[in-house]
Amino acid sequence: MTKPALSTPVLFHNGLLIDGTGGDPVASSAVLVEDGVVRWAGPDAAIPAELPQGTRRIDVRGNAILPGFIDCHVHMVAPGGAFNHAALAAMPKTLQTFLSAPRMKATLEAGVTTVRDLAGADAGHKKAVEQGLVVGPRLQIAVAMLSPTGGHGDMRMAEDNRDCDPAMSRLADGVPEARRAVRDVLRKGADVIKIAATGGVWSPTDQPDDDGFLEDEIRTIVDIAAGHRGKKVTAHAQGKDGILNALRGGCASIEHGYEITDEGIDLMLQNDVFLVPTLTTLNTDPDPTKATSVQYAKKRHWQEVGRAHVRHAIERGVRVAMGTDCGIAEHGxxxxxxxxxxxxxxTPMGAIKAGTSEAAELIGLADELGTLEPGKRADVVIARGNPLEDITSLSKPENVLLVMKDGTTYKDLDGLTA
Ligand SMILES: [Zn+2]
Structure with missing residues (x-):
């Protein structure tokens, strides 16, 4: 498949405009797209008299017009559902990659036009989408998660002493090794750095409240990333002490944050750090036929911890960006x-902002993405009805009628553009 040609100019009209800024929705509104860019957005009554030559008018029949959504936490190479790291590690890399192609397509068709892949996908995944070989969201990649020995990225069982990096991680201990590990993922094209600041639910030899990297290691990684065109570091962080290490070390976001305390929340508010609570995965119940009994019990316990603490952090006004951990949860x-x-x-509007303008801010692309304002890339979702009245409607892919990325339509259920 070749890269789709840029479409003719398009005017979506007769829509409920929810532009991602958090401003009030506007009924009977329009968005003008030309050369892959939003040129104009506003009420139908104010549509410019002079439209670009050949503009196609598309009546969206009162449905909602939204920006393309941004998922800040995905793993395209992981299959979704409890998975076996040994099986993944044993799988040829090429097969892992081919298997991720339909997942990328399902993600785009769900209305997600940008994904931050937080370990697993490499620069090839990103380039395959850019070159039009694979249909999917644009990607930011972490390449691999940096983790200490025995931490969340160390998938070896206790008796396994083989000295090799796991499928989706780089192991490092101490400041010099942390330096080498971060430089290695930067060398491989990382847009963002992912670290393990605590243990986790699925790693075999640790617990979510075990510390991962300590503050000196995290600070080193943050400094090196910052010196590479201002790249940010995000921390897998679940237990309360590791969350504090990540925050004191200078991370830009906390993934999961299940046991976040008021002390952590204060630091997040002071330093403008985002929480990516991955509630989709938190609320995915463990499958007793796939999880070991230890994993099953861990997951159940941490579901309770997460429910209480994340709710409190939201109540206190921490900035939230949408992230799902799809790859653990089902893709799409x-x-x-x-x-x-x-x-x-x-609020429903707050959630939509978390998935659009706030997520764009976190991933450093607020100038290009996250709202339907003139000059932004034309990532547009047309969704059935009014998601502010029923936010669950967006979660059904059949209600996501149309998905446009960079001005090209990739999904059009009702044949609006036919
Ligand atoms: Zn993850």
Missing amino acids: TNMRELAYLVEYGM
Whole structure:
């Protein structure tokens, strides 16, 4: 497949405009797209008299016009559902890559036009989308998660002493090794650095409240990333002490944050750090036929911890960006996260912002993405009905009628552009 040609100019009109800025929705509104860019957005009554030559008018029949959504936490090479790291590690890399192609397509068709892949996908995944070989969201990649020995990225069982990096991680201990590990993922094209600041639910030899990297290691990684065109570091962080290490070390966001305390929340508010609570995965119940009994019990316990603490952080006004951990959760179900964010205390508009303008801010692309304002890339979602009245409607892919990325339409259920 070759890269789709830029489409003719398009005017979506007769829509409920929810532009991602958090401003009030506007009925009977329009968005003008030309050369892959939003040129104009506003009420139908104010559509410019002079439209570009050949503009196609598309009546969206009162449905919602939204920006393309951004999922800040995905693993395209992981299959979704409890998975076996040994099986993944044993799988040829090429097969892992081919298997991720339909997942990328399902993600785009759910309405997610940008994904931050937080370990697993490499620069080839990103380039394959850019070159039009694979249909999917644009990607930012972490390449691999940096983790200490025995930490969340160390998938070896206790008796396994083989000295090799796991499928989706780089192991490092101490400041010099942390330096080498971060430089290695930067060398491989990392847009963002992912670290393990605590243990986790699925790693075999640690617990979510075990510390991962300590503050000196984290600070070193943050400094090196910052010196590479201002790249940011995000921390897998679940237990309260590791969350504090990540925050004191200078991370830009906290993934999961299940046991975040008021002390951590204060630091997040002071330093403008985002929480990516991955509620889709938190609320995915463990499958007793796939998880070991230890993993099953761990997951159940941490579901309770997460429910209480994340709700409190949202109540206190921490900035939230949408992230699902799809790859652990099923791919293509990304938009369920919005409904969970509302269930945990956000307004529907707050949840939509978390998935659009706030997420764009976190990933450093607020100039290009996240709102339907003139000059932004034309990532547009047309969704059935009014998601502000029923946020769960967005989680059903059949309600996501049309998905446009960079001005090219990739999904059009009702044949609006036919
Ligand atoms: Zn993850």
